[in-house]
Amino acid sequence: MIGVLGGMGPLATVDFFAKVVAATDAQDDAGHVPLLIHSDPRIPGRPAALLQGGPSPLPALMAARDRLIAAGAQGLVMACNTAHFWHAQLCEGCALPFPSIVDTACAQALQTFGRGARIGLVATRATLATHLFEAALQARGLTLVAPSNAALDDWILPAIALVKAGQPRQAGPLLVQAIRAMQADGADGIVLACTEAPLALQDAPQALQDLCVDSTTALAQATVALWQQLQAARPA
Amino acid sequence: MIGVLGGMGPLATVDFFAKVVAATDAQDDAGHVPLLIHSDPRIPGRPAALLQGGPSPLPALMAARDRLIAAGAQGLVMACNTAHFWHAQLCEGCALPFPSIVDTACAQALQTFGRGARIGLVATRATLATHLFEAALQARGLTLVAPSNAALDDWILPAIALVKAGQPRQAGPLLVQAIRAMQADGADGIVLACTEAPLALQDAPQALQDLCVDSTTALAQATVALWQQLQAARPA
Numbered sequence: 001m002i003g004v005l006g007g008m009g010p011l012a013t014v015d016f017f018a019k020v021v022a023a024t025d026a027q028d029d030a031g032h033v034p035l036l037i038h039s040d041p042r043i044p045g046r047p048a049a050l051l052q053g054g055p056s057p058l059p060a061l062m063a064a065r066d067r068l069i070a071a072g073a074q075g076l077v078m079a080c081n082t083a084h085f086w087h088a089q090l091c092e093g094c095a096l097p098f099p100s101i102v103d104t105a106c107a108q109a110l111q112t113f114g115r116g117a118r119i120g121l122v123a124t125r126a127t128l129a130t131h132l133f134e135a136a137l138q139a140r141g142l143t144l145v146a147p148s149n150a151a152l153d154d155w156i157l158p159a160i161a162l163v164k165a166g167q168p169r170q171a172g173p174l175l176v177q178a179i180r181a182m183q184a185d186g187a188d189g190i191v192l193a194c195t196e197a198p199l200a201l202q203d204a205p206q207a208l209q210d211l212c213v214d215s216t217t218a219l220a221q222a223t224v225a226l227w228q229q230l231q232a233a234r235p236a
Numbered sequence: 237m238i239g240v241l242g243g244m245g246p247l248a249t250v251d252f253f254a255k256v257v258a259a260t261d262a263q264d265d266a267g268h269v270p271l272l273i274h275s276d277p278r279i280p281g282r283p284a285a286l287l288q289g290g291p292s293p294l295p296a297l298m299a300a301r302d303r304l305i306a307a308g309a310q311g312l313v314m315a316c317n318t319a320h321f322w323h324a325q326l327c328e329g330c331a332l333p334f335p336s337i338v339d340t341a342c343a344q345a346l347q348t349f350g351r352g353a354r355i356g357l358v359a360t361r362a363t364l365a366t367h368l369f370e371a372a373l374q375a376r377g378l379t380l381v382a383p384s385n386a387a388l389d390d391w392i393l394p395a396i397a398l399v400k401a402g403q404p405r406q407a408g409p410l411l412v413q414a415i416r417a418m419q420a421d422g423a424d425g426i427v428l429a430c431t432e433a434p435l436a437l438q439d440a441p442q443a444l445q446d447l448c449v450d451s452t453t454a455l456a457q458a459t460v461a462l463w464q465q466l467q468a469a470r471p472a
Contacts, residue, residue, distance in 0.1 A: 011254075035243075
């Protein structure tokens with residue numbers, strides 16, 4: 001069973017769950033990945049903690065992690081990009097495999113756009129402030145094209161808030177503008193480094209969707225692969 | 237936190253999770269219902285257990301229930317109609333509120349179609365064999381219009397298998413035929429008493445969807461109501 005730290009936000013966790021099911025090549029129930037999904041929307045806000053000195057989500061994340069481990073999880077994933085600021089601390093003293101959404105998304109960006117590509121990021125200001133994606137892109141020979149402050153204020157952050165308020169379709173046109181602006185700034189490809197973003201882009205033109213690596217899909221595929229590895233490693 | 241017994245099948249549990257989020261009137265993450273979703277597709281098949289003497293899912297369901305309780309669940313729901321054959325046994329020795337999908341769906345059918353209505357059922361042969369819905373409908377002054385054996389074999393069961401194999405859209409036309417046949421047999425309304433059914437009917441005409449009470453939506457609404465009750469009952 002794979003434990004999922006979720007609820008940041010709930011609709012993004014629904015999307016992650018759907019993408020794990022879709023990424024599984026199964027003909028019936030039994031071929032699917034067993035999941036224990038901790039969808040706790042009460043986890044303190046990640047951007048407020050990182051940017052405004054709000055309460056840290058780490059204690060709640062640690063409690064969720066330990067609850068999943070105690071319930072029998074054999075691996076862990078966390079369906080929120082910003083929360084990966086605390087990923088290293090969550091991995092401390094944890095013997096379970098716990099792939100990072102940052103690493104899986106950036107690995108997929110390298111595969112999709114090739115070494116040397118310039119990568120625009122759809123992310124919260126808090127995720128950008130952590131520099132996690134910047135470092136993971138650089139480590140793979142990719143260059144970050146960050147959204148401007150105006151793009152964050154006018155398009156990206158309002159779009160994320162709309163998804164969290166249950167209005168993903170209204171959020172789409174805002175994100176499209178943010179992506180077009182990063183293309184104009186030289187981005188060869190885009191990483192959707194916020195789990196709300198793919199929900200907003202469901203109705204976007206296919207050509208624009210093809211420009212985007214979705215961190216939720218990348219993590220879902222890594223989750224299926226992790227489960228298959230755990231199954232293969234079982235003693236006969 | 238509400239514990240969810242799921243994975244029967246996984247896509248139906250995704251649908252249930254999405255419907256809980258949709259049924260919640262929330263403006264941000266924090267307004268949503270905390271869920272712990274046990275999506276275990278390895279739970280032995282319910283129809284095989286009920287109709288063919290296959291292994292009982294009860295031990296696996298009991299283990300999942302106890303895992304959710306140990307992890308801190310304050311209420312339980314189970315996102316599978318057929319599995320409700322074991323609902324009474326799962327409630328034994330369990331102090332948590334555990335609303336039944338059968339009761340919530342039939343209550344909504346009464347509200348929608350009125351006393352005396354004749355209700356067609358989209359359900360597995362196993363669910364029909366349990367007579368759970370028949371009893372719950374009768375208790376509310378509603379009459380069951382069961383699908384014929386041919387409708388089960390040609391339309392309903394193949395449609396459910398298609399959803400479980402990840403092909404919900406191909407399943408739709410089959411269920412539409414089954415529903416039309418029950419209307420021809422006198423049904424005033426339909427209860428989708430299988431959590432795979434609403435996934436198949438996403439593209440069906442609105443007039444046909446309006447004829448249907450969806451047991452997944454009914455349970456999702458009951459889940460939100462249960463969480464609100466639990467919050468209201470907290471000592472100040």
